[in-house]
Amino acid sequence: MPVYYINSYDIINEEEYAKYGPPVIQLLHKYGAEVLASDLQAIAVEGTVKKMNAVIKFPSEAAALQCYNDPEYQPLKAIRWRSTDNCSMTLVHGLG
Numbered sequence: 001m002p003v004y005y006i007n008s009y010d011i012i013n014e015e016e017y018a019k020y021g022p023p024v025i026q027l028l029h030k031y032g033a034e035v036l037a038s039d040l041q042a043i044a045v046e047g048t049v050k051k052m053n054a055v056i057k058f059p060s061e062a063a064a065l066q067c068y069n070d071p072e073y074q075p076l077k078a079i080r081w082r083s084t085d086n087c088s089m090t091l092v093h094g095l096g
Contacts, residue, residue: 002094003061004036008050009080016083023084024076031067032059050086057094064091 011017028035037055058064067073080087 001060003058003064004092004094005054005056005058005064006090006092007054007056007088008052009084010051011083012085020076020079020083024073027067027070027072027076028056030070031063033063033067037086050079050088052084059092061077061091064085 025035034057036055036057037053039053040051042049042053058067
């Protein structure tokens with residue numbers, strides 16, 4: 001069953017954050033993931049919108065968690081932590 005990461009955060013250091021995207025995309029492909037949405041201009045219908053919002057589809061929960069815990073991702077995660085604030089990263093299950 002597919003699962004989806006819903007990621008939202010504020011980018012506080014554009015220069016540092018620019019180092020994050022390209023290698024993350026390569027890593028996502030390694031796990032069969034697909035970026036379904038990535039938006040710097042999302043519209044808040046309720047609550048407060050964050051600057052970056054993305055939805056990433058993985059073929060399974062195992063693949064999503066393996067990607068997050070992959071040793072290749074750890075230095076990339078550190079870049080994201082240094083360059084963003086107010087991060088939420090939620091894994092949700094598809095309907096089947």
